[in-house]
Amino acid sequence: MRRKIVAGNWKMNTTVAEGETLVKELLELVEESDTAAEVIVCPPFTHLDTIGRMVRANYDGKQYIQLGAQNCAGQPSGAFTGEVSALMLKSLSCKYVIIGHSERREYFGETGSSLFQKLILVIQNGMTPIFCVGEKLKDREEKREYEIVGDQIKEVLYQLKGADMEKVIIAYEPVWAIGTGRTATSEQAEEMHAFIRKIVSDKFGKLSQQIPILYGGSCKPSNAAELFSKSNVDGGLIGGASLSSEDFFRIIKSF
Numbered sequence: 001m002r003r004k005i006v007a008g009n010w011k012m013n014t015t016v017a018e019g020e021t022l023v024k025e026l027l028e029l030v031e032e033s034d035t036a037a038e039v040i041v042c043p044p045f046t047h048l049d050t051i052g053r054m055v056r057a058n059y060d061g062k063q064y065i066q067l068g069a070q071n072c073a074g075q076p077s078g079a080f081t082g083e084v085s086a087l088m089l090k091s092l093s094c095k096y097v098i099i100g101h102s103e104r105r106e107y108f109g110e111t112g113s114s115l116f117q118k119l120i121l122v123i124q125n126g127m128t129p130i131f132c133v134g135e136k137l138k139d140r141e142e143k144r145e146y147e148i149v150g151d152q153i154k155e156v157l158y159q160l161k162g163a164d165m166e167k168v169i170i171a172y173e174p175v176w177a178i179g180t181g182r183t184a185t186s187e188q189a190e191e192m193h194a195f196i197r198k199i200v201s202d203k204f205g206k207l208s209q210q211i212p213i214l215y216g217g218s219c220k221p222s223n224a225a226e227l228f229s230k231s232n233v234d235g236g237l238i239g240g241a242s243l244s245s246e247d248f249f250r251i252i253k254s255f
């Protein structure tokens with residue numbers, strides 16, 4: 001059976017103190033429940049040390065919440081003012097790094113070749129990339145969503161060796177659903193996730209069966225269970241709703 005994962009992408013939200021409160025509340029909820037899902041939070045870089053210490057301090061044979069980052073540099077080190085390297089994230093005990101979020105592609109010009117560099121650095125540093133793909137509204141209106149998502153996968157993930165691909169998590173995030181309140185139907189999500197698995201299988205064979213594929217895009221407590229009930233939807237990458245411990249927890253409990 002594939003891993004079930006719910007990851008929160010806080011984006012550029014919360015002060016460190018607000019982030020601490022959020023994680024404190026979440027730890028209390030998650031520790032008392034028997035959740036089927038692995039829980040990840042991806043706060044801003046500035047919060048990683050503090051939040052990382054909090055989630056590790058609660059270790060009691062099980063770490064209830066794992067730490068992820070939202071991005072990393074495409075270079076290992078050096079004169080890149082303002083950047084944060086994969087090695088730095090590893091040194092903060094990050095286990096996951098989101099790579100290629102649509103906001104990074106759209107506002108920071110990230111493309112296939114730069115994303116590949118980041119992906120490799122994340123893997124080389126022993127962390128797991130959460131690689132995001134997804135079409136824009138115009139692409140879907142033009143019925144090009146499969147072509148666009150297929151190309152996003154081929155241009156980056158097809159360059160990996162099987163042993164590296166094994167470590168990847170994919171997140172399907174239709175851009176028209178991110179932060180818009182408009183969610184893909186569970187059928188639309190399932191169709192795209194099955195397509196993604198097929199594209200991965202064309203290159204990597206059976207390995208595709210073990211790759212978690214998360215859905216992201218206005219996922220909330222009211223629609224999570226329906227989305228997660230689909231056989232190829234292995235969890236969610238949650239933006240807005242991850243900023244409320246209660247909503248995020250209800251999504252975690254939707255499996």
Ligand code: PEP
Pocket residue numbers: 009173177178179180181216217218219237238239240241
């Ligand atoms: C995201 O940014 O990854 C996301 C899915 O955002 P939201 O849940 O707010 O649509």
